[in-house]
Amino acid sequence: MSFDNNIPTTFPDLAPRGPSGDLLLAAERAKTSFDVQKLSEFMYTKEWLERMDKVLQVIESEPAFDKTNRYFESREAKIASGLRKDKRVVELIKEHNWDETDSQIAYFLFDQSTPFTLHYNMFIPTLRSQTTDEQKKLFLEPALKHHIIGCYAQTELGHGSNVQGIETTATYIPETNEFEIHSPTLTAAKWWIGGLGTAATHAIVMARLITDGKDYGPHPFCVHIRSLEDHRPLPGITVGDIGPKFGFNSVDNGFIMFDHYRVPHISFLAKYSKVKPGTGEYIKPPNAKLSYGTMVFVRANIVMGSRYAMAKAATIAVRYSAVRQQFVDAANPRKWDKKVIETPVIDYTMQQYRLLPTVAAAYACFFTGREMIRLYNLNQEAMQQGNFDLLADLHASSSGLKSLTTTMAIDAIEDCRRACGGHGYSMFSGLGMFYQDYLPNVTWEGDNYILTQQTARYLLKTLRNVVAGKAVPSEYNPTITYLTQFLQNPKAKCPATAPSDFLNPELILSAFGFRAAYGIAQVAEQIDRQGRSWNSMLVEISRISKAHCQFVLVRNFIVTLQNDPSLAAPEMRPIVKVLRSMATLFALHTMEKELAEFVLSGYISSEQTKMLKDQVISLLEQIRPDAVALVDAFALPDYYLHSALGRYDGKVYEAMTKMAEREPLNHTQVVAGYEECIKPLISQGKAAGRWKEDGSLQIAKL
C-alpha cells in the first residue's frame, strides 16, 4: 500500500435528525410531578450525595480511572489497568484523606472489579472475623497496609456449592508443629478464586483439617503462596489464572494446587476452633450460629446491589426510550413544533410494560435492602445479649431474598438491554458487559436455586409450629401472621369488585400473604402427609420461597410508605404519591407474572384478573409522565453509567459515533488482513479485466 494507512476514520460534522435527544429529554423533565432532588436525598441522604460528587470530581480526572477504553480492552489489558487502579487508589486515599466510604464510592463509580477486589471484600473481612490477636498482627495489619495481598480460596474444581465435599487437606504434623496442605486429586484444585490468578501473595485456604487421627471438615488457613521478594509462586505450589469468563474478566480468578505444602501452626485461623500445639487436640468453636449474622449482612448488601443494578439498567433504557423514535403511531400521532414525528418508543404501552415495572422493582429492592440492614443491626445487638430469636427468620428470608432479587436484577438488565432494540447489543449501550459482570451474583454466596431450600425449610417449620400452636402472630414476624390468617380462613376470597380496588395496600398484602401460605400448606401436605420426597418437590419448594420473598418485598415497600417519619412532611406528598404508584405497580405486575398461583390458590377469580390487568395498564399511563424523573432520582452519574444510550443529556447518536471513532479497527483505512486474505481473491477479478485504473468497476465493458 503506497498511501498513508494510519488515518483514523472520523464522522462528518452532522446533527441527528430532530428533535434531538436533549430536547426530547428536556420535554420529559418538564412534565415531572415531584422534586427529583428531594427523592434522591430521601434515598441516599444529602451528605452521601455530596460526598459522591466530591469523589466523582477526583476520579473523573484520574487517568487510572478513565473509562474511555473500557469496551475495547483485551483480557490482559483489563488486568493491567485494574492493577494500575488498585495501586492508584492506595495513593488517592493518602492524597485526599479518603476514609473507607470514600474509597467504596470510588470503586462503586468505577464499577469494575479488579485483582484487589477480593482482598478488600473477602480476605480482610475474614481476617477481621476469624483471627486471634496474634494473627491480626501477623496477617491483618500487613493486609490493611497492602504489604500482603490476599484472596479467599474455598471453591474447588470439583466442588462448588457443597463446601463439605472439598478435597484439599490440612494435616497437622505434631513433630514440627506445622500443617501440611495438599491437593490429592485434580478436582481438589482451588478454582474460581478472585485475585489468585496474578495478584495475591496470600490466600485464605479452606481445607479439611486432619488432626488427632480424625477429619474435622473444612477450616480456614492463611497461606503464603507467592514470594514477597519477586512474586514467584513458592515451591510446592502451582498457581495461575483460570482463563476467560463470560464476564468479570477484569478479575484474575485463579486456581491453586498444593503438593504437600507446609505452613506453620499459626496459619490456622483460630478465633473459633483451635488445634493444640504438640498434641494436635481439636477444640470445637463455641457457637456456629454466630457466623450466620455475617451472611445476613453480606446478603443485605447483595439485595442493595440488585437495586443499583436495576436502577442502572432502567436509567439507560428509560432515557433512551424517550429519545429513540420508531414509527408514526397513527392512532395517537406525536407532534413536535406542530409537525408529526415518529413516536418515542416510551409512548408505546408495550415499552412501558417492559420498563416501568423494573423501575418499580428497583425502588422495591431499595426499601427491602434498607429494612434488612436495620434488622441485621437489631439482631447483632440481640445476639450480643444471647438472644437468637430474630436470627432464624432473618437468615431464612435473607437466603430467599438474595436469590429472588439477584434473579430479578439479572433478568431486568437483559430485559432492558433487549428493550433498547439493536443498539442495546452494542457494547456502548453499557448493558452488555454489565450483564456479564453482574451474573456471578446469581451463583455466588449460594446458588440461587439451592438458597431457596433454606427459606422453604424455615417456612415449612413455621407452618408446623403455627398448626401446633407453638407460634403466635407478632408484629416482628409477618410470616407467622399470614400463615395464621390463612389457617383461620383457608377459603378466603379477594374482595375486589373493581380495578381500583387493587390500589388498596391491605388488599394487596392479603393477596400476597394468602398465596404464599397456600403454597406452603400445599407443600407441607405433600411432604408430611403424602410422603413425597424433598428431591421430588424441589420445583414447588423454590416456588414457596419466591412467594414468601415477593410478599416481603411488597410488604416492606408498603409499610415504609405508611410509617417512615421522613415522608410525613407536607412537601414530601408528591413523592409519597409517586412512590405509592411504584409500590402498587410493583405489586400488581408481580401478581400478573405469578397469576397462576394467585388464581390456583382460589383467592383471585377469573373476573378479578381482568380488573388487575386493567389496573396495571392504568398505572402505566399514570406513571408515564414521571418515567424519566423516576430514573433521574436514582442519581447515577454519566461516568458511572458509561453508556451512549443512557446519558443524562440524551445525546445518544453523537455519543455512539464518538465512541465508534475509538474502535481500533478504525485507526487505519484498510484492515490488517487485507493483503493476506482479501487482495488475493479480488485480484483474480482484476486479471479478468473487470475494473478501471481508478479501481472502479469496468461498467462500460460489460
Place this chain on the structure above:
Amino acid sequence: MSFDNNIPTTFPDLAPRGPSGDLLLAAERAKTSFDVQKLSEFMYTKEWLERMDKVLQVIESEPAFDKTNRYFESREAKIASGLRKDKRVVELIKEHNWDETDSQIAYFLFDQSTPFTLHYNMFIPTLRSQTTDEQKKLFLEPALKHHIIGCYAQTELGHGSNVQGIETTATYIPETNEFEIHSPTLTAAKWWIGGLGTAATHAIVMARLITDGKDYGPHPFCVHIRSLEDHRPLPGITVGDIGPKFGFNSVDNGFIMFDHYRVPHISFLAKYSKVKPGTGEYIKPPNAKLSYGTMVFVRANIVMGSRYAMAKAATIAVRYSAVRQQFVDAANPRKWDKKVIETPVIDYTMQQYRLLPTVAAAYACFFTGREMIRLYNLNQEAMQQGNFDLLADLHASSSGLKSLTTTMAIDAIEDCRRACGGHGYSMFSGLGMFYQDYLPNVTWEGDNYILTQQTARYLLKTLRNVVAGKAVPSEYNPTITYLTQFLQNPKAKCPATAPSDFLNPELILSAFGFRAAYGIAQVAEQIDRQGRSWNSMLVEISRISKAHCQFVLVRNFIVTLQNDPSLAAPEMRPIVKVLRSMATLFALHTMEKELAEFVLSGYISSEQTKMLKDQVISLLEQIRPDAVALVDAFALPDYYLHSALGRYDGKVYEAMTKMAEREPLNHTQVVAGYEECIKPLISQGKAAGRWKEDGSLQIAKL
C-alpha cells in the same frame, strides 16, 4: 526479575476424584432404551451425517479452522482469523470439490460468523432475487467468484425496525443518468451492517428513491464503496466498524455515510421496480407479495437454527450434569463400586426440570422447522401458479414462530449455562460466547416483539372471518379449525380426571387450541367492541401470537409422530416411544409455564393443574434414563461444541485444566503489572522488616 519468567504454568499429572466423567457417561449410555444412531439418521439422514463426518475430518486438521484460541482472541484477532478462514474456504472448495452444502456444513461446524458471512447470506441472495440479467453479470457473477465482496446496508443509526423511516436518499439525476446517494443527517448513517466494517467492496444500500419529483421510499442499490485496487474507501464515502458488541465480535459490523455520492443508473436493482433512464419515470413492481415467500424461507431456517441452539446448549448441560456430582442425596444415595458417592446433579428433580424440557423443545423445533420448509416449498409451487392462498397463514405463523422459537432458544442457552453452576460461567463451558453470538436472532429479521403483531393481526382477521362464516375448517388450516371448535363450545372443559389423561395427544391439542382461541376472542372483544386501541393492547397481542405458535409447535410434533411413514417400521418403535414422551413433556411443560392462561380460559381446573404437575414429574422420571442418549442423538461433534463441559467422553476436569493452561496470563510466572503496581506496595512491608531472605514471612520476629 532475575529468574526466567517465561515458564508456562502446567498442572500436575493428577486424575480427578473418581468415578471419572468417562465412566459416568458410559454408565448413562448403558441405560439407553433406543438406538441413538437410528434417531440421528431419522433427523438428518444417513447421507448428511456421512457428509458432515467427511467435512469435519478436513477442517479439524486445517489451521484456519482451529478453535484452540477461540476464547482467548481479542476483537482484532477475531477479525483477522475470520478473514483467514474466509480465504481458506475458497481454496478448500476447489481442493476438495466441495459443493454449497459442504461449505455450509464447514461454516456450521466452525460456528462463528466472519466478515464474509453476510456476503454469502445477504449480498448474494439479494443479487440473485432482485437483479436483472445484465445486473447478474455485473454484480452476481463477480460476487460468486469473490472478485467483489458485499454486504447489505439497510438499518440506520436512527432507524431499525421501521424501514420506511430510513433517511438515506438516492436521487435520480437525469442529466448524467446517475443516482446521487446521500446521508442528510448523522442518524442517516447506515449502522450494524455485517461485513461493512473491514471487508466489503460493495454494499446493497437501501435508500429512499427520489425521482420524477417524488419520494418512492426505500429501494435497493448495489454500490461500490472500497477501491478494488487498494481497498481504500472511495471519495465521498465514510466507512468503518461500529465497535465492540455484546457478541458477534468476529463480524465487522460497520457504518457508512455518503456525501452526494454518484452511482450509475445500473446500480438500481431493477428486477421488480424500474426507473426509466433519461425521464426518471418510476415503474411499480408487479406484486409485492412475492418477496414474502423469501421471508418465510429465512424464518424457517431461523426456526431450524433455534433447534440447533437448544440442542447444543442441552447437549453440554445434560452431559455435564451426568458428570458433575454435588452433595450426597441422603434419601436416595447414589452408589458406585458399592460405595456411596456424591449424587450426579442430573439425578435431582430440579435439574431434570431445568434441562429435559429444553431437550424436548429442541425436538419440537426440529419438527416445526421441517414442516415450515415443506410448506414453503408447497407455497412456492402454488405461487408459481398464481395461488396465494397458503401464503397468509404461512407468513403470519412464520413471524410468530421466529419470535417464539428464538426467544425459547436464547432463554434455553442461558438456562443451561446457569444449570451448569459456576463452571457455566467459564468461557470454556462453550455457552457464554454462544449466548452472546446467538442473541441477534431475537432482534434481526424483525424484532421479536414487533413480529408478534403480524401474527396477531392474522389471528384476529381469521377469527372475524370464522365468525362471519367466511372461513371453514380444513386440514390445511388448523387455525380455522381451533377457532371454529371454540366458537361452537366456548364453555368447554378439559375432560382429564387423572394425571395419565394428560398423556392423550387429542386432549393436549384441544387444550392448546382452546386456550389460543380464548385469548384471540378476548382481544377481539376488547378491540372490536370495547374500542381499546391497538397500542394499549400490545401486551395481550404478543400473548395471543405466542399461544398460537405454541399450539403450532405442539401440533407439528404430535402430528408428525402419528403420520410420518419413516417412523412406522417396527424397529422404530423404541424411538417413537421416547419421542412421544418428548412431545408430551414439551406440551405439558409449556402448559405449566403458561398455566394462568389455561386456567383463566376456564378450560383447566385447579384440580387438573395438580394432575398436570404430577404428570410432568412422572415424565421427567421416565425420560431420565435416556437423557444422555437423547442429546447424543443430536449428533453434535466435540469440535462443534468446543466445550470443556459438554465433551462426548465426559473428561470435563481434564479439559478445563488443559484449556486453562492456554490462558496467556499463565504463559509467565509473574504478571506484567507486578513491577509497576504490586511491588511498590509490598516493598513498603519489606522496609518494615516483615520478611526473611527467602521471601517468606518473618514469623519468629512478631
